[in-house]
Amino acid sequence: MLHVSCVLENPSIVTNNLLQQAAHFLSELIQIPTVAGTATESQAASYLLSIANKIGLNSRVVEPQPGKGSFIAHIPGKSEECLLLLSHLDVAPVDHPHNWKYPPFSGTIADETIWGRGAIDCKGLVVVWLVILNLLNNLKIPLQRSVLMIAAADEESGGNLGTKWLIENIPECQKIQCVLNEGGGYPLVFRHRNFITCQTGEKGQILLQANDSPTKTPLPSSAKIEDLYPPSTRRMFEEILPKLVSKRLLPSGITKLYLKYLQKDAPYHLDLDQLLYHTVNFERDNQSTNLRICTMPGTNSEELATAIIYDNSLDKLEWTEISKVDATESPLNNQLYNYIQISLSKFFSNHKIIPHITPGYSDSRFFRQLGIPTYGFFPLLPDAPLTSQHGDNESLPFVTLRKAIEILFDIVTRFCL
Structure with missing residues (x-):
């Protein structure tokens, strides 16, 4: 069992082997073309379940309609109250595949970068959460709060057969105290x-x-x-x-x-x-x-x-x-929001968090409508090239993937220990 202080003081929790494994997971996940409206998310959820079974995570796939499967994993803490690590499995359509440097669903790994639709929105974050749960499980970290991961179906189509359905139908969602999701992290x-x-x-x-x-x-x-x-x-x-x-x-x-x-x-x-x-x-x-x-x-x-x-x-x-x-907003005087700033400062001492109201909406709205504080934060490196989430040549560099795992792992452990 790893001591709490060792967890919080060690910024290099991601080994090269773990990073290569995460890149491989993301590459294979991108190769499952879960384009919005095609009801293919169950294939991606089943892939995640196969990984979770190999690494010993308590997990399952929930499918309200054929093809609309969501992946759920859970690590219990002393309290049933949990932090939800949210992401989604479906991706935006590709309008101009010939404009891409590599085929958009190839999951090509080149130039220390994973290329393909969903690399940032939102399969990259799916893999980050899966790696963090694996770390928590392997390190046998004693948690005060439980950790719940959901990689939901249907987000790009409105979320009714994904996150909204899960909130209304699975018992774990009744214990959610705070949520981390996509939507922020841009320099x-x-x-x-x-x-x-x-x-x-x-x-x-x-x-x-x-x-x-x-x-x-x-x-x-x-x-x-x-x-x-x-x-x-x-x-x-x-x-x-x-x-x-x-x-x-x-x-x-x-x-x-x-x-x-x-x-x-x-x-x-x-x-x-x-x-x-x-x-x-x-x-x-x-x-x-x-x-x-x-x-x-x-x-x-x-x-x-x-x-x-x-x-x-x-x-x-x-x-x-x-x-x-309806428009939604989470409070700023929240422990999780404060930990986001503390963890960011640990890795980037000259950067500050700024709260941001985004014009588009995501599955975060379902939790904010219930009064559950929800924050979008998938940190991208200040020097990393940003790619349009729904545009051409979506990609995630290894160095950004590593830093995202490190920062988000730090936030999760601070909040749940």
Whole structure:
């Protein structure tokens, strides 16, 4: 049994053999083309189960519908309350396979990098969680909190046959205290100061449709609406902006210009419109008018939609709600969030965490809607080339995979010991 202090003091928990094994797992997982909408996640879940059985993990596959299998593994602690390590098995479609350096489902290992669809979103994180559970199991670390891993089906298609179903149907989900998931871990630079994002919330989306004969009144194709900043955005400003500026919380237009200046010459930029505003898009065809709104946390989306409809003189049309996902946000005064910063500082002393509200939504929303603190953090190296999650040439370098395992293992052990 490994002593607790040895675990927390040892940053080199990932041996070269373990790293090679993790890369092999990821390569083989990428070779199972679990494209959204094809109901092939059970193949990937069964592959994970075969690995888990070999390394002695308590695990199983749960399949609410044929092909929609999710992988579940569990390491018990003294308390039944658990930390959930969440990820998903399905991947985005590949629109232009000929643009890829290597075939997108080949799982090619070249140049100390694993290439293929899902390397970052989200099979890389699946493998990180599996390796961490293997480490916890092999090191016989005495846990206070239990650890639960879920590699879910159906995330790219909305999550109803994956995480949402699991929350409603498996008993382990009733004991979840906090969640770590995808959605953050991206390096940013603001005037030579280094930050890494932690996703603490997600914007909401509401889609309304009017099937009546559209009015002849011209519509804006898009719009931005300023509102009160949610706590995560306020904290982000406190970390990035000078104190005198952040305390005044300047109007969005001025803040946007200031942040744009601070990001000048940085390799990667925040989408400031998504960060600072509700975004509104109108679409019109011969049969209908569609209204799509992306809302910040703390906003009543129905009231906002009603105001937009009246402001654009569209209240004579009969509107129907087609879909709605509420915005969500997790608290910043949480032990797990604090450990994310502590562990990051251990490995990158000149980097700070900044909370981030992302424009898209993930399975994290299901837990935040239940009041369970959920944080997106899959750390990518500051010097590693970022690839678009749903774009061409998705890849994960060995050095980033190693560091992600080390940092996330440190967070998990701090929280669960």
